[in-house]
Amino acid sequence: MRLPNGDEVTAPTPVWGLDIQCEKGTNLSYGPWADRQREQLFLFFFPQDYQTMKVFIFIASVPGEIRQVQQFDVRLNILAEATVDILFSKLIMRDGKQENQTNAVHMNVQRGSYFEMTLPWTVSDDGYVTKINGQFLHVDASSSLNYRNLLEAETLDYRVNVHYPSVWNHHQTWDLEFNGCKATYHFLYAHKEFFQDMIEDWSSRVPPDLLHFVPYSWNFIIRMQEFELITLANGYNWVDCEHQANAHIAFCGELFDLRFTLPFTDFLPETVLLKFIIVGENVDLSLFLPPTNTSSNIITALSRNARLIEKEDRPKHSFSSEKWRKFCKLSSGWVDCWHVPELQLSISYTYHPVPPVGPSPQANVSTPEKEELLLSPIRAPHRKKSPMEIIKNLTPEQFDPTSVTADCINVDLRITKPSEIKLYGSVLRMFINLKDCTEQYPPCPTVALDRLIFEMNKRYSETQLQVVVSPLILTTSDDPNHQRLSAHQHLHTGFLMLSGLQMRGDAMFSAEERSLDEETLEYAWLVELTVGTLSGKLTTPQLQNIITALEAFVFTVEDAENSLRHPRPYLYCYHGTPQPQCPQTTSEHFCPTTDTIKYKMVRASLDGISLNLVESGTILCFQMQELLSDPLIGMEAAHNFGTIVKDHNYALTSHTHANIRLLHKQRFFESVVGPLVELFSTTNDIKTKSCALVAIASLLPWLTHIVLNAHIQKLLPVLLQGLYTSDFSKIGEVSINLERHDARCGSETRLSTLTTLASLLKQNASPAERHTSTLISFLMPLTTYHPLQTVGVKALECLAALVTLPVSVILPYRNEVSFFTAEEV
Numbered sequence: 001m002r003l004p005n006g007d008e009v010t011a012p013t014p015v016w017g018l019d020i021q022c023e024k025g026t027n028l029s030y031g032p033w034a035d036r037q038r039e040q041l042f043l044f045f046f047p048q049d050y051q052t053m054k055v056f057i058f059i060a061s062v063p064g065e066i067r068q069v070q071q072f073d074v075r076l077n078i079l080a081e082a083t084v085d086i087l088f089s090k091l092i093m094r095d096g097k098q099e100n101q102t103n104a105v106h107m108n109v110q111r112g113s114y115f116e117m118t119l120p121w122t123v124s125d126d127g128y129v130t131k132i133n134g135q136f137l138h139v140d141a142s143s144s145l146n147y148r149n150l151l152e153a154e155t156l157d158y159r160v161n162v163h164y165p166s167v168w169n170h171h172q173t174w175d176l177e178f179n180g181c182k183a184t185y186h187f188l189y190a191h192k193e194f195f196q197d198m199i200e201d202w203s204s205r206v207p208p209d210l211l212h213f214v215p216y217s218w219n220f221i222i223r224m225q226e227f228e229l230i231t232l233a234n235g236y237n238w239v240d241c242e243h244q245a246n247a248h249i250a251f252c253g254e255l256f257d258l259r260f261t262l263p264f265t266d267f268l269p270e271t272v273l274l275k276f277i278i279v280g281e282n283v284d285l286s287l288f289l290p291p292t293n294t295s296s297n298i299i300t301a302l303s304r305n306a307r308l309i310e311k312e313d314r315p316k317h318s319f320s321s322e323k324w325r326k327f328c329k330l331s332s333g334w335v336d337c338w339h340v341p342e343l344q345l346s347i348s349y350t351y352h353p354v355p356p357v358g359p360s361p362q363a364n365v366s367t368p369e370k371e372e373l374l375l376s377p378i379r380a381p382h383r384k385k386s387p388m389e390i391i392k393n394l395t396p397e398q399f400d401p402t403s404v405t406a407d408c409i410n411v412d413l414r415i416t417k418p419s420e421i422k423l424y425g426s427v428l429r430m431f432i433n434l435k436d437c438t439e440q441y442p443p444c445p446t447v448a449l450d451r452l453i454f455e456m457n458k459r460y461s462e463t464q465l466q467v468v469v470s471p472l473i474l475t476t477s478d479d480p481n482h483q484r485l486s487a488h489q490h491l492h493t494g495f496l497m498l499s500g501l502q503m504r505g506d507a508m509f510s511a512e513e514r515s516l517d518e519e520t521l522e523y524a525w526l527v528e529l530t531v532g533t534l535s536g537k538l539t540t541p542q543l544q545n546i547i548t549a550l551e552a553f554v555f556t557v558e559d560a561e562n563s564l565r566h567p568r569p570y571l572y573c574y575h576g577t578p579q580p581q582c583p584q585t586t587s588e589h590f591c592p593t594t595d596t597i598k599y600k601m602v603r604a605s606l607d608g609i610s611l612n613l614v615e616s617g618t619i620l621c622f623q624m625q626e627l628l629s630d631p632l633i634g635m636e637a638a639h640n641f642g643t644i645v646k647d648h649n650y651a652l653t654s655h656t657h658a659n660i661r662l663l664h665k666q667r668f669f670e671s672v673v674g675p676l677v678e679l680f681s682t683t684n685d686i687k688t689k690s691c692a693l694v695a696i697a698s699l700l701p702w703l704t705h706i707v708l709n710a711h712i713q714k715l716l717p718v719l720l721q722g723l724y725t726s727d728f729s730k731i732g733e734v735s736i737n738l739e740r741h742d743a744r745c746g747s748e749t750r751l752s753t754l755t756t757l758a759s760l761l762k763q764n765a766s767p768a769e770r771h772t773s774t775l776i777s778f779l780m781p782l783t784t785y786h787p788l789q790t791v792g793v794k795a796l797e798c799l800a801a802l803v804t805l806p807v808s809v810i811l812p813y814r815n816e817v818s819f820f821t822a823e824e825v
Contacts (some may be wrong), residue, residue, distance in 0.1 A: 017073030024084035032202040033087070042374075043756055053166045056122035070122045076115040076134075082190070083108055084136075090197040102142045103197065110138040132160040145190055146241040147232075150325070153183035172216035180224040183325045187231045187237065202343040210267055218262040226324040227256045235564035245290040250328045254282035271350050278345040285338035286328045287424065293562050296333065299424060306688045337424055341417040349405040399516065399731055423447075423553065445476040445546050458793030460520070462508045469501040471532075476542045491614060494542035499607070518576045522594055529604040591610065605671050628691040629680065638691040641676075642698030644668055666707050669699055677714055687713050693718060700756035705763050711768045712760060719753050720774055756793035761801035772802065776813050 001009045021075060022028075056070075086105040088578040091098050115134040122128065134157070139153040157179040164172055230250040240246050260276040276464055289296040328334045449472035456465040474496040505527050509520035538546075570578045573591035584591040620755070645665040673696070680692040696718055702706065708715065761768060768775055775798070782795035799817075 007518065007795055012717055013070050014067045016069045017075065020076040022076065022078045022082055024080045026078060026080065028082065029085045029087055031087035048168065050168050053123045055125055055166065070120065072119040073119040078109060078111060078113040080111055086199040089196045090201060103194065105141060105143055105150065107139055107141040112137045119359060127163060127165040130162040134158055143194060145194060146689065147155065147188060147239050149186040151183065151185050153180045155181045169214050172214060172215060172484070174218045176218065177221040180227065181228045182324060182326065183224045184228040187229060189237060208268060215265040220260050222258040224256040226254060228326065228328050230327060236566050238564050246294050247290060248288040250286045251283055252286055252325065252328050253280050255281040265541045270352065272353055274349045276347040280340070282344045283340045284336050285341060286334050286336050288334045295556055295559060295562060300333055302764045311349065323575045338419065338421045340415055340419040344414045346412040348410045352405065356807045381750065401516065406460060443477050445474055445549055447474045454763040462506060465505045467503040471497065471499050473497050476545050478539065478541060491539055494538035496534065496536035496538065496709065501532065502530045514576065515678050521574060522598060524599040527602045530605065531606045533608040533610065537614055539615055540613065544614065603813060629685065629688045630696065631687060634687065634691040635694060638694035639698055640673065641695040642702065645699055645702040647702065665703060669703055669707060673711055677718060680718055680772065693721065697753045705760065708760060709764065716767060716771055719757055720771060720778060751794065752790050754791060754798060758794050758801060760798040761798055765804050767800050768802070769805055772805065772809055776816065780817065
């Protein structure tokens with residue numbers, strides 16, 4: 001069509017669509033059953049011909065010709081309050097019969113909500129795209145569970161784009177995006193099974209078939225601006241549906257972004273990899289305790305009156321209250337515990353799907369089973385065992401679960417920007433703050449650290465975990481009303497610094513005497529705690545402030561008076577049966593539980609303590625590792641290392657009410673031998689070397705050969721230098737003159753060292769093979785040691801033990817020994 005001005009105008013394509021206006025009393029219901037009917041209608045009107053679709057070629061409209069329709073549009077507008085129900089069902093057992101139970105997600109939406117769908121009627125080179133989008137205004141959603149709260153949002157936008165390729169069995173892409181604003185979502189553990197039942201009812205019930213398989217991927221984006229994610233945190237997963245007296249933990253923030261893809265790209269794949277990425281901005285962790293909880297008023301008062309300070313000792317305001325909140329309002333008793341400017345959570349899950357049994361080749365059905373299937377109609381009816389009954393009768397001896405490749409879950413949580421935590425005891429059990437609650441009290445202690453790393457590796461037979469903490473600093477200040485002289489202002493703020501902390505745990509599991517449907521038995525729990533050097537400077541009021549905060553923290557972590565009873569009135573024994581029903585239970589005692597018989601070991605080590613308790617004009621210093629370097633008491637401290645492992649008749653016995661644990665000597669030796677050898681090897685102070693040597697020598701006579709043999713390689717060089725200690729000791733190449741007391745100690749140290757060395761060499765002389773030259777040169781002069789004749793006897797015993805070494809090792813020293821003997825004679 002040509003206009004008078006000469007422009008040509010093409011006639012628009014025809015608009016084909018359906019507009020629906022919904023007014024008062026509108027109720028929309030949809031679900032898996034309705035979706036299956038829609039699918040049947042589509043297959044009836046548009047049957048699949050399994051042919052490659054022809055690309056549409058657009059031709060300009062010609063007068064007199066029918067214009068070509070390119071799409072079909074459906075729009076539904078809601079002009080008044082309406083309800084939307086998503087209905088689904090699941091099979092349940094009732095009175096011994098299977099019945100369908102109907103569940104529902106019920107939503108109330110307000111005026112202005114709409115739904116749009118575009119169905120294309122043309123095909124491009126890469127196929128066509130079906131588009132669905134819409135919006136719910138002021139949506140209020142609930143579930144059919146007894147605890148009905150589910151979702152509230154001011155707006156909820158949704159968009160679905162489905163890309164179909166021109167070839168029927170090429171890869172399809174489904175893009176689903178949901179955007180919520182000012183949304184509150186309530187999460188229960190029961191929702192996991194609730195939505196799983198919905199997915200199972202909605203998913204296809206047709207067995208996998210390679211001839212009809214079409215690969216596709218679902219790409220999800222769930223984004224919420226100004227959100228609240230609320231979950232219940234009652235003990236033992238109790239839920240109070242009637243009075244709503246529940247404890248809650250909530251994540252509130254400005255942005256929540258979840259992205260993941262569900263790939264269905266391979267036919268019956270061995271593994272499927274799922275990746276989830278969650279990003280949050282300005283996220284707060286909030287806590288709510290019901291009024292019936294006795295800790296509720298305590299935590300509320302602490303949160304309201306706490307005095308916080310920054311690193312520069314300036315007063316700091318609490319977390320900002322100028323945030324959108326609908327459910328988690330501070331005025332309703334909620335308390336903010338943790339603020340994170342930005343976090344990212346990545347989860348990758350590699351699992352092995354188990355497809356439903358279908359015709360060959362999907363299922364490898366054996367010949368006897370095929371025969372049973374063919375002959376079963378003419379045989380007498382009988383009850384078949386369910387798969388779970390078969391599994392319960394299987395034991396790990398019949399089937400080894402470790403022979404199957406395990407699923408793998410990797411979780412990576414990163415907090416890259418500085419975050420602030422108010423440490424409540426009740427966050428571990430249900431929180432109390434490390435702080436006091438009036439302005440007359442000093443500010444709450446503050447802990448600053450750069451990095452906290454948690455790693456866990458869970459496998460079938462064991463679980464390993466590790467926590468690593470970077471150097472952390474705890475600061476605390478005096479009471480603001482306490483005035484100090486200008487010369488003592490530096491005491492106003494105290495600190496504690498820990499150079500590092502590492503915790504390793506190892507839980508071991510066994511499948512002995514357990515069927516495949518039962519959980520493995522945890523039989524051991526090993527923990528190793530390595531603590532760096534603790535140093536600091538505190539005044540007595542500051543120390544009291546820290547102790548008070550710790551007491552309050554521990555009190556609310558335990559919180560015994562608010563504990564709930566377990567819904568199960570009995571415990572399971574280690575056989576996996578209720579204790580009263582176990583055959584091993586007698587009238588005198590129950591069969592023990594797993595925790596009762598579990599082997600537990602905790603090993604802790606501390607590099608050192610340097611704590612200064614100061615006040616105006618005074619100082620009290622606590623040190624441990626530095627005692628051996630003290631010129632006055634270092635040697636006494638060294639000798640008393642052996643006091644701990646020595647067998648006493650008058651002290652440290654059960655008769656004197658000492659608590660003596662199994663293998664206490666070995667555990668103490670394992671914890672100190674490393675630092676002592678390191679101190680001996682690294683220090684340049686000869687006096688300190690002597691003290692470290694004496695400390696090691698005082699431990700050796702009271703330990704078994706099994707313990708010492710494990711450390712012989714690193715102990716032997718130290719023992720060799722111990723042999724050379726005398727009135728004028730020469731360690732390295734430096735000579736020092738010892739006091740008379742130290743001379744006596746040198747003889748005793750030499751005798752103790754020789755006794756242990758002789759005993760070890762008699763058991764096994766092979767570790768001393770590379771030190772043979774040094775040993776012979778040290779032992780020969782000691783055979784004529786006059787201050788203590790027992791030393792000479794032990795030296796001869798050591799030389800006799802060396803004879804067990806190979807001849808090629810001992811023979812080169814024959815002339816040296818003979819010459820020395822001749823000289824002495």
